[in-house]
Amino acid sequence: MNQAGETRRELALDCFLLAGKIMMESGAETYRIEDTMIRMAVSQKMMDSHCFITPTGIMFSPSNEMATRFVRINSRRTDLERVALVNAVSRRLVSGELTLQQAYDEMLIIDQTDYMFPIQIQVLAAAVASGCFLILLGGGWQDLPFAFIIGGTAFYTVETILVQTRVKFFAEFVGALVIGSLASLVIYAGLGQDLDTIIIGSVMPLVPGLLITNAVRDLMAGHFVSGLSKGAEAFLTAFAIGAGIALVLSF
Amino acid sequence: MNWPLEAFLSFLAAGAFGVVFNTPRRTLVSCGLVGMSGWLIYRMFFLMFDDSVQATFAGAFAVALVAHILAKKFKMPMIVFSIAGIIPLVPGSRAYNSMRSIVENNYLEAISFAADALMISGAIAMGLVFAEVLMQMVFKQQAKRIQKKIGMTRN
Numbered sequence: 001m002n003q004a005g006e007t008r009r010e011l012a013l014d015c016f017l018l019a020g021k022i023m024m025e026s027g028a029e030t031y032r033i034e035d036t037m038i039r040m041a042v043s044q045k046m047m048d049s050h051c052f053i054t055p056t057g058i059m060f061s062p063s064n065e066m067a068t069r070f071v072r073i074n075s076r077r078t079d080l081e082r083v084a085l086v087n088a089v090s091r092r093l094v095s096g097e098l099t100l101q102q103a104y105d106e107m108l109i110i111d112q113t114d115y116m117f118p119i120q121i122q123v124l125a126a127a128v129a130s131g132c133f134l135i136l137l138g139g140g141w142q143d144l145p146f147a148f149i150i151g152g153t154a155f156y157t158v159e160t161i162l163v164q165t166r167v168k169f170f171a172e173f174v175g176a177l178v179i180g181s182l183a184s185l186v187i188y189a190g191l192g193q194d195l196d197t198i199i200i201g202s203v204m205p206l207v208p209g210l211l212i213t214n215a216v217r218d219l220m221a222g223h224f225v226s227g228l229s230k231g232a233e234a235f236l237t238a239f240a241i242g243a244g245i246a247l248v249l250s251f
Numbered sequence: 252m253n254w255p256l257e258a259f260l261s262f263l264a265a266g267a268f269g270v271v272f273n274t275p276r277r278t279l280v281s282c283g284l285v286g287m288s289g290w291l292i293y294r295m296f297f298l299m300f301d302d303s304v305q306a307t308f309a310g311a312f313a314v315a316l317v318a319h320i321l322a323k324k325f326k327m328p329m330i331v332f333s334i335a336g337i338i339p340l341v342p343g344s345r346a347y348n349s350m351r352s353i354v355e356n357n358y359l360e361a362i363s364f365a366a367d368a369l370m371i372s373g374a375i376a377m378g379l380v381f382a383e384v385l386m387q388m389v390f391k392q393q394a395k396r397i398q399k400k401i402g403m404t405r406n
Contacts, residue, residue: 029328032330080330084275084278084327084331116273117270125270128263132260133264133339137343204341204343205268209338212372212375217379242350245347
């Protein structure tokens with residue numbers, strides 16, 4: 001009986017930590033992850049559990065007597081579908097629709113499946129967004145094809161370099177460099193009208209909007225460690241983009 | 252100012268960002284609607300008061316409000332809806348102008364653009380938080396009931 005209770009608690013801890021890991025890797029807010037984990041723990045009769053979540057690791061302590069567990073988070077990207085799926089599983093666990101084992105199995109499936117859109121569709125979406133922003137920010141219609149193509153190219157470059165090198169800031173720097181060079185080229189060739197709006201429109205898909213929003217929300221919710229570190233990540237991304245564009249403009 | 256065109260473009264842009272951020276397939280249209288409402292309210296305030304900080308606050312407030320309502324409806328985290336809607340309000344052009352001024356050794360102008368960008372980022376944050384507090388007050392009773400049901404309250 002005691003042995004069975006022990007394995008069940010181990011399973012519960014694995015389940016909570018996996019849920020937290022998937023959510024943090026997919027770009028959820030820290031307070032949302034903490035809330036999810038605590039709710040799941042309460043549903044499994046662990047009343048005084050604590051968790052401490054940073055963007056690079058999650059600690060979870062079920063109670064005073066039991067050992068604290070830790071999980072390391074290595075890579076983060078934006079995949080909101082996973083956040084929604086884990087949230088749905090935890091909702092069903094809390095409401096009693098799923099047993100712990102079923103919930104853990106579903107989490108494992110979510111962890112191993114790739115939900116992202118194919119890269120061609122993502123590039124197309126980035127290109128469409130660039131074109132829309134060009135017009136919204138006051139650009140002329142004759143610049144639309146250039147913003148469309150440059151935005152798509154830059155997004156594709158960033159994604160490719162990210163897969164190859166795993167260094168996010170380098171990828172964003174090169175992406176911004178591509179945007180600046182191509183936009184200058186278009187202007188020098190006499191095809192485009194306004195360098196500034198073409199660059200701003202094309203840069204929009206690379207802007208760290210999710211990081212900035214999350215950083216502020218975490219800070220406001222009192223998660224200072226993760227708020228500051230996400231803010232630092234956002235600042236570095238913005239700096240990489242700015243440096244890439246500035247390098248081209250300075251010639 | 253061409254309202255239907257701007258509405259359509261901001262809808263398309265927010266939907267496209269939904270694809271880039273991989274929001275669940277069935278919420279893509281809702282993401283577009285969130286982005287559209289945020290951008291239209293931003294533009295309306297900007298044309299009425301000619302102050303981009305206030306306008307951004309209003310836009311972010313609208314985005315968070317609509318995202319919160321949709322999150323309740325779809326039973327999904329609010330972040331799924333709010334991110335794509337926030338992106339059009341991000342002060343990209345001011346940050347860009349500030350950086351270009353630095354490259355041109357025009358530091359005074361760069362500082363004024365950077366301060367503007369900072370103020371607008373703060374306005375986005377304040378808009379999000381204010382809407383959140385408002386919605387929490389509205390949903391407080393409901394949340395209390397749910398918490399009592401799953402045993403989160405201490406007494």
